[in-house]
């Protein structure tokens with residue numbers, strides 16, 4: 168998916184030659200090399216490649232060397248910058264002035280030389296000049312000869328770098344809208360201004376007829392199709408047809424639908440990222456694709472009223488495996504809900520894992536569960552739960568059939584085994600689509616997400632007069648007793664995948680109770696990412712100047728640019744004021 172941004176490391180130093188600078192050169196450059204090694208060992212891009220660092224050719228003692236570093240970074244594709252120093256240096260003379268590059272400064276907390284004093288001075292400069300930067304220095308004083316990176320510094324370095332790389336990775340890529348607005352869902356009014364100004368992304372739009380044209384004119388790789396359909400027949404088990412007799416599609420139609428949805432999958436992927444094979448087949452223009460890092464498929468209604476739905480394509484593309492093996496998940500939003508697509512993209516870039524796209528369907532109170540099933544909710548579910556369910560885009564990784572340390576998990580593709588991919592497929596049943604909704608047929612994925620996964624639900628909303636806001640709810644997937652699950656799952660669309668979700672409650676505001684989380688959710692959709700990654704999302708949002716309107720992330724984990732604290736003592740109000748003051752990144 169295009170070039171990968173690098174992390175630029177800037178060792179800054181006290182410029183006074185004749186003793187001071189010379190005594191610090193080795194330590195300062197050593198600190199840069201050390202942190203570069205740390206990043207390279209601990210960070211990967213979502214495509215699996217190791218993250219590369221670029222270190223300035225010399226320590227930076229003043230503005231000339233700062234300019235040389237900027238020049239090198241520009242030429243090497245640096246998208247994120249970290250300044251490191253163990254000593255006092257000259258604030259504004261050495262800082263990184265590139266307005267687009269997320270920045271942090273690690274000032275070594277020692278007393279022999281005052282790295283943290285430089286940090287404070289440089290941050291004051293950043294803040295006075297309107298160039299937000301993150302502040303990093305360890306809790307505990309270290310000796311100047313100590314080359315270890317303390318755990319608290321490591322956490323901040325990784326949180327900053329991963330979010331910074333996400334910013335740089337999105338820049339210049341596209342959101343591809345296949346189709347238009349689905350059933351009046353506002354998130355599928357793909358807003359070019361939002362993508363351009365906040366994310367640095369393009370919006371590309373193709374009519375859904377392009378998918379049909381490629382199917383009818385065989386504009387896809389036939390060989391891959393043969394492989395894909397054989398794999399699908401072997402790995403994707405078809406479920407019972409729940410449609411009433413008078414609507415049911417014939418066996419012949421259903422077999423045709425399988426072929427159709429597999430072709431759709433190849434085509435949507437080719438539309439996103441291109442395919443060199445198409446050039447060999449004589450379709451040079453189509454071979455390019457749209458440079459899309461995320462996409463959405465309208466589906467409902469015009470397409471699905473007439474043709475098989477997008478559920479199979481969305482689910483498979485969003486998963487970490489297909490007929491070509493285990494691979495990076497794509498980001499494809501159901502109903503072309505681009506704002507949920509953006510939250511999926513954030514989740515993917517921050518965790519390297521596949522994302523669950525879901526309708527935020529139902530709040531089940533303990534009383535309602537009791538009334539309908541006779542069961543008294545207990546344990547983590549005792550305050551009720553949310554039913555997350557959706558026809559299409561939910562990744563099959565969302566089955567929870569992968570594991571880490573014996574617990575269910577959703578992992579980066581390079582950690583997923585063949586056996587785990589197979590278990591995800593085996594846990595999924597593909598039901599003939601509910602024809603009352605999807606008149607053109609197709610297949611919907613059905614599974615139940617395993618409980619006990621730490622997860623984070625998120626969502627971007629656009630608010631007129633304000634701009635985008637991000638909402639975040641950390642919590643857990645839960646298991647329900649089989650009969651309770653069965654009873655309440657079957658009340659609704661029984662051909663779709665279900666995740667039972669319990670948010671972590673704080674006792675106040677939107678997290679007073681489970682009902683309030685649902686009641687405060689800004690739209691019909693949400694994204695579920697594996698892990699408690701709310702703090703990472705908050706860091707990323709601050710870089711993009713997207714205020715966070717709702718979250719339940721513990722205060723001590725929150726990491727925003729240093730300037731945010733100048734906007735007042737209530738952190739969330741300050742976030743709004745800071746985002747408004749700095750304005751969009753692009």
Ligand SMILES: C[C@H](O)[C@@H](O)[C@@H](O)C(=O)CO
Pocket residue numbers: 467502526557558604691
């Ligand atoms: C089939 C239905 O139209 C669903 O797709 C609908 O409930 C939604 O998912 C709305 O987001």
Ligand SMILES: [Mn+2]
Pocket residue numbers: 501502525526557558691692
């Ligand atoms: Mn939906």
